[in-house]
Amino acid sequence: MKKDYYIKILGQEFTVLSDSGDEHVKNVMDYINHKVMELENKSPNTSTLNIAILVALNIADEYMKLLHGDNGEIFSQIDRQAQNLINLIDEIR
DSSP, rough: OOOOEEEETTTTTEEEEEEHHHHHHHHHHHHHHHHHHHHHHTTTTTTTTHHHHHHHHHHHHHHHHHHHHHHHHHHHHHHOOOOOOHHHHHHHO
16 A cells, blocks of 8 residues: 655655555665765755756666666566566466
8 A cells, every 4th residue: 555755855855655665765765865965975066956967867877777787688587587477377367
């Protein structure tokens, strides 16, 4: 069941809805805040908007590397295996 979470990022409070659980939401928030602090330490006079955009770009870059790097093949294999399992379950029904 989805639950409301109150989080704070870049000094802004947000309410998010998630069914991922308390620990996962906290880990995501901590990860983003860590990325924010890294960039703020490197460029202390950068605006909040620019920090947010740079964090988004850095996280998107990490994600794309995971998808298309060495791990991309692993994700593709997992996806194929999951689809095969779904097909088998459908055949049993």
